[in-house]
Amino acid sequence: MSLASCPVRAVVRLRRQIRNLKKSKLHLDLSGPRSLETRHARLLQKQISLDKTSFFNTGLEKSQYFSFDTPSLEQMSQLSVLKPKRKKKRRRSRTVLYPGNSRKYLPIEQKSKAKRCLILLIAIIFFQILNAIENLDDNLQKYDVDGLEKTMHRDIFGQKLAVDTVMDLLKDYLATHMHNKPLVVSLNGPSGVGKSHMGRLLAKHFRSVMDGDFVLQYYAGHNCPTETDVLSCQSDLSGKVSNMVVTAEIEEKIPVLIFDEMEEMPLLLLDVLHGYFQPNQSNEFLNAIYILISNIGSNGITKYVLQNASSEDLSQHRKRKELVSIIESSLRQHHPLWDHSEIVPFILLEKSHIINCFLDEMLREGYYPDNGNIENMASQLKYYTQGERHYSIMGCKQVVAKVNLLQ
Numbered sequence: 001m002s003l004a005s006c007p008v009r010a011v012v013r014l015r016r017q018i019r020n021l022k023k024s025k026l027h028l029d030l031s032g033p034r035s036l037e038t039r040h041a042r043l044l045q046k047q048i049s050l051d052k053t054s055f056f057n058t059g060l061e062k063s064q065y066f067s068f069d070t071p072s073l074e075q076m077s078q079l080s081v082l083k084p085k086r087k088k089k090r091r092r093s094r095t096v097l098y099p100g101n102s103r104k105y106l107p108i109e110q111k112s113k114a115k116r117c118l119i120l121l122i123a124i125i126f127f128q129i130l131n132a133i134e135n136l137d138d139n140l141q142k143y144d145v146d147g148l149e150k151t152m153h154r155d156i157f158g159q160k161l162a163v164d165t166v167m168d169l170l171k172d173y174l175a176t177h178m179h180n181k182p183l184v185v186s187l188n189g190p191s192g193v194g195k196s197h198m199g200r201l202l203a204k205h206f207r208s209v210m211d212g213d214f215v216l217q218y219y220a221g222h223n224c225p226t227e228t229d230v231l232s233c234q235s236d237l238s239g240k241v242s243n244m245v246v247t248a249e250i251e252e253k254i255p256v257l258i259f260d261e262m263e264e265m266p267l268l269l270l271d272v273l274h275g276y277f278q279p280n281q282s283n284e285f286l287n288a289i290y291i292l293i294s295n296i297g298s299n300g301i302t303k304y305v306l307q308n309a310s311s312e313d314l315s316q317h318r319k320r321k322e323l324v325s326i327i328e329s330s331l332r333q334h335h336p337l338w339d340h341s342e343i344v345p346f347i348l349l350e351k352s353h354i355i356n357c358f359l360d361e362m363l364r365e366g367y368y369p370d371n372g373n374i375e376n377m378a379s380q381l382k383y384y385t386q387g388e389r390h391y392s393i394m395g396c397k398q399v400v401a402k403v404n405l406l407q
């Protein structure tokens with residue numbers, strides 16, 4: 001029995017094992033795809049680890065002995081796949097992080113003395129500039145330059161260029177009291193265009209804003225007629241000019257000296273004036289304004305105006321430049337004193353300006369300004385005709401005489 005039971009037990013055991021196997025297989029199928037995946041992954045891992053060991057084993061097999069042989073490219077690529085990648089080193093940030101709840105103490109700044117001095121210097125310069133600007137305005141207000149400008153534009157007809165030029169020169173000069181040379185302005189142009197008229201307006205204005213002692217009106221033909229001894233004229237002129245500039249300097253005023261009919265002035269007097277215009281003199285002679293009125297170079301101006309009668313678009317600046325260049329040579333030929341002067345050309349007056357002169361004069365004399373009457377009187381004067389333009393040959397010179405005939 002015992003002999004017969006051995007093979008039977010073996011058969012039973014085998015059957016049990018087969019059943020168990022079947023059961024386990026069934027269990028595996030029921031546990032789902034996830035377990036399958038993990039199993040699969042485990043199997044793969046196993047496979048990889050086997051590959052690794054086999055590779056290193058083969059590598060070790062090959063390199064039982066140390067050598068300097070460089071590995072082949074293939075080996076290198078395999079190694080690089082297997083090697084874990086090195087982490088990149090992080091750069092340290094440079095900013096210093098302070099804990100939020102604590103105060104940070106910065107290094108104490110050392111105060112530079114040079115920096116302080118520089119700031120002080122800048123402040124001083126700034127205040128000085130402000131002060132200077134205020135002073136400039138004060139000076140211009142002292143001489144009421146704006147008032148003068150208004151009067152000139154209102155009372156002088158057809159000479160905008162001349163008025164603007166004179167006003168610019170006066171504004172520049174009167175802004176300060178310290179000068180390195182006197183201001184010499186030469187008014188030039190044909191007869192009756194308003195040169196002496198401007199001279200008179202200037203004298204009147206400066207007499208009203210300063211003491212009358214600081215304005216001189218000198219008419220060469222009247223103050224030093226041909227029959228008088230020129231030497232006495234010379235001492236008279238020198239005395240007048242010296243006295244005026246000295247007293248003006250004491251009172252910090254700028255005297256205005258107006259010389260009319262310069263074309264009639266004797267050479268000796270021209271030389272005296274020339275001496276006053278030099279820059280290398282004592283201060284009182286440097287702070288003075290000289291106005292020289294003459295008709296020297298007037299023929300050149302008349303010719304220029306008539307030739308350019310049609311050119312409306314000529315700029316003021318260009319006009320002045322061209323006119324100055326025309327009369328400059330005539331003036332310098334007359335006497336070198338004009339080398340030191342600012343030349344202001346006066347141009348011919350048109351018929352419309354002559355009508356304004358009549359209107360002005362009639363109102364001044366108390367006449368009713370009848371347009372017909374004015375037109376009639378204006379037509380009696382002589383004109384240069386260029387196209388549609390009529391330029392008065394004698395300017396407004398005969399206006400006073402014509403109005404006087406109305407009585």
Ligand SMILES: Nc1ncnc2c1ncn2[C@@H]1O[C@H](COP(=O)(O)OP(=O)(O)OP(=O)(O)O)[C@@H](O)[C@H]1O
Pocket residue numbers: 155156157158159190191192193194195196197198294295349357395396397399
């Ligand atoms: N542009 C002008 N605007 C207003 N009035 C003028 C003008 N020009 C001349 N007059 C009048 O004509 C008169 C004579 O002019 P003014 O004495 O100024 O001539 P001038 O240019 O000095 O000429 P001259 O060289 O012959 O002396 C003046 O008293 C003035 O009333």
